[in-house]
Amino acid sequence: MKLLGNIIWLILGGLVISLIWALIGIILCLTIIGIPLGSQAFKMAGLTLAPFGHSVVYGGQVGSTLANLLWLVLGGWWLALTYFTAGLLNLITIVGIPFGLQSFKMAKLALMPFGAVIL
Numbered sequence: 001m002k003l004l005g006n007i008i009w010l011i012l013g014g015l016v017i018s019l020i021w022a023l024i025g026i027i028l029c030l031t032i033i034g035i036p037l038g039s040q041a042f043k044m045a046g047l048t049l050a051p052f053g054h055s056v057v058y059g060g061q062v063g064s065t066l067a068n069l070l071w072l073v074l075g076g077w078w079l080a081l082t083y084f085t086a087g088l089l090n091l092i093t094i095v096g097i098p099f100g101l102q103s104f105k106m107a108k109l110a111l112m113p114f115g116a117v118i119l
Helices: 002-029 035-049 062-090 097-111
Strands: 056-058 116-118
Touching: 002 035, 002 097, 035 062, 035 097, 035 116, 056 097, 062 097
Parallel strands: none
Antiparallel strands: 056 116
16 A cells, blocks of 8 residues: 555655755755755655655754754745645545645654654
């Protein structure tokens, strides 16, 4: 079921979103200051490729919390809101419920990527 969910996810836009995340990560990594943010964009790209069957474990220390606050101010709230809205739209239909739940997982990661580990 995970494989089928991931294939449908990719066809319905997951591949495009993942490529956009990867491009953002490359652009951010071109600057020395943007490397930590770029690595988080690559984390988002990887999870966007195959969200079914993966879980996110949140942890970290004070440094992760401070980095997440900076990420939140710089645009993480907008990204999380976008994923949250997509999740709500997916929940309208019964078929879209699994995709909505994955969108909510992505929204939480978009809000707090630092200190999160994808399993």
